[in-house]
Amino acid sequence: xxxxxxxxxxxFGSPRYFYDMTGKMxxxxxxxxxxxxxxxxxxxxxxxxxxxLQGNSYRIMYIHVPAASLAMGAYVMMAVAGVVVLVWxxxxxxxxxxxxxxxxxxxxxxxxxxxxxWGKPTWGTWWVWDARLTSMLILLFLYIxxxxxxxxxxxxxxxxxxxxVLSIVGAVNIPIIKYSVEWWNTLHQxxxxxxxxxxxxxxxxxxLLLCIFGFYFLFAVLLIMxxxxxxxxxxxxxxxxxxxxENN
Amino acid sequence: xxxxRKQRLVIVLGAxxxxxxxxxxxxYAMEENINLFYTPSQVVAGEAPLEKRIRVGGLVVVGSLQRxxxxxxxxxxxxNAQTMRVRYSGILPDLFREGQGIIANGRLVEQxxxxxxxxxxxxxxxxxxxxxxxxxxxxxxPKKTE
Amino acid sequence: xxxxxxxxxxxxxxxxxxVWAAYGISLLVIAxxxxxxxxxxxxxxxxxxxxxxxxxxxx
Numbered sequence: 001x002x003x004x005x006x007x008x009x010x011x012f013g014s015p016r017y018f019y020d021m022t023g024k025m026x027x028x029x030x031x032x033x034x035x036x037x038x039x040x041x042x043x044x045x046x047x048x049x050x051x052x053l054q055g056n057s058y059r060i061m062y063i064h065v066p067a068a069s070l071a072m073g074a075y076v077m078m079a080v081a082g083v084v085v086l087v088w089x090x091x092x093x094x095x096x097x098x099x100x101x102x103x104x105x106x107x108x109x110x111x112x113x114x115x116x117x118w119g120k121p122t123w124g125t126w127w128v129w130d131a132r133l134t135s136m137l138i139l140l141f142l143y144i145x146x147x148x149x150x151x152x153x154x155x156x157x158x159x160x161x162x163x164x165v166l167s168i169v170g171a172v173n174i175p176i177i178k179y180s181v182e183w184w185n186t187l188h189q190x191x192x193x194x195x196x197x198x199x200x201x202x203x204x205x206x207x208l209l210l211c212i213f214g215f216y217f218l219f220a221v222l223l224i225m226x227x228x229x230x231x232x233x234x235x236x237x238x239x240x241x242x243x244x245x246e247n248n
Numbered sequence: 249x250x251x252x253r254k255q256r257l258v259i260v261l262g263a264x265x266x267x268x269x270x271x272x273x274x275x276y277a278m279e280e281n282i283n284l285f286y287t288p289s290q291v292v293a294g295e296a297p298l299e300k301r302i303r304v305g306g307l308v309v310v311g312s313l314q315r316x317x318x319x320x321x322x323x324x325x326x327x328n329a330q331t332m333r334v335r336y337s338g339i340l341p342d343l344f345r346e347g348q349g350i351i352a353n354g355r356l357v358e359q360x361x362x363x364x365x366x367x368x369x370x371x372x373x374x375x376x377x378x379x380x381x382x383x384x385x386x387x388x389x390p391k392k393t394e
Numbered sequence: 395x396x397x398x399x400x401x402x403x404x405x406x407x408x409x410x411x412x413v414w415a416a417y418g419i420s421l422l423v424i425a426x427x428x429x430x431x432x433x434x435x436x437x438x439x440x441x442x443x444x445x446x447x448x449x450x451x452x453x
Binding site: 049050051052053054058061083086087088121122123124125128129130131165168169171172176184185186187189190191192199200201203204 | 271372
């Protein structure tokens with residue numbers, strides 16, 4: 001087990017191996033994303049029953065919840081990549097961390113905007129400064145901060161180390177977002193699904209799970225595509241990239 | 249792991265722990281301000297300031313809604329321990345109904361009466377089709393005892 | 395199907411504007427996220443090819 005992780009770590013630590021391997025994985029990940037998201041959305045929008053209280057507005061959930069989950073998951077991944085950057089000085093982790101930020105920011109933005117659109121008809125307001133909404137907004141700002149820092153520092157390696165510090169420190173926000181609805185009185189309701197249970201009817205839950213898993217596949221696709229660009233950019237002086245570019 | 253990497257890992261994790269601790273203490277100190285609203289128990293216990301803008305939240309007591317002139321309404325909210333009264337003039341949100349959780353934004357004019365400028369509907373984490381809800385009510389839902 | 399006909403599906407009870415706005419924005423954001431790396435990859439390849447050509451001319 002440990003030996004396998006170590007081997008994978010060394011293999012994927014090489015930009016060339018990463019580029020080749022992810023190129024082969026990409027079609028499968030795209031297929032996974034399409035085959036999960038499209039049935040999930042169609043099911044959720046057209047076939048799942050309306051909610052007894054909210055009617056049909058709850059269908060926004062099929063975007064809102066996966067986007068929220070992903071915005072937080074991506075942040076954790078960026079922070080872990082940050083630790084690898086600082087401790088092991090791994091170049092590949094620098095490129096992955098840099099590629100995550102704009103994607104994570106997009107999903108955090110989607111979570112907030114769909115939440116606002118959902119909040120207006122259900123709660124009666126677009127926005128309220130409760131602990132859940134505010135901590136999620138801070139997550140978006142953290143992502144934007146990471147992106148700005150990456151752009152501000154010319155040298156890619158120094159930029160990666162500086163942003164790694166920011167992302168690791170910002171990771172404190174993740175448990176705050178998750179438990180805000182339990183620790184404080186918020187307008188936002190507590191989570192409906194956990195690892196072990198759900199307070200949602202099955203015919204509403206299944207499409208939601210499809211969408212959540214589908215969004216994770218989508219994230220993998222987006223991250224790989226962005227990281228491959230990053231590799232081309234940073235390794236453009238190496239022979240293998242030159243050969244790769246010249247051969248098509 | 250080589251000693252240099254080990255040292256760096258310890259520094260990174262130590263810094264993270266320090267920041268987490270600092271944030272935790274800060275939030276502990278600001279506990280009251282992070283809460284979006286006061287519960288009726290807190291209000292009745294006198295924890296909420298009079299004549300200041302506050303938010304209160306609770307479940308609308310079944311049977312307590314009274315309509316006055318025009319759009320003005322009064323109703324009671326409860327956290328199942330204490331009950332207080334809310335007075336409001338305006339359009340109630342779609343989700344407003346007796347038994348439902350709400351948050352009222354306004355001034356505490358008496359010890360247990362809020363003059364609300366805004367009423368927001370809170371909903372819980374349960375999602376189900378109308379038929380299921382109906383079936384549960386038929387079987388006697390604990391929240392719906394009148 | 396949770397709706398009797400297509401018009402009702404579009405109306406989403408009385409929340410059609412909200413639901414479709416949320417899905418529309420999501421589609422745009424996701425499309426932009428897919429398009430961005432494709433365009434960047436293309437631009438990078440052209441840029442690197444140009445650099446290689448220039449180096450060959452110089453040597």
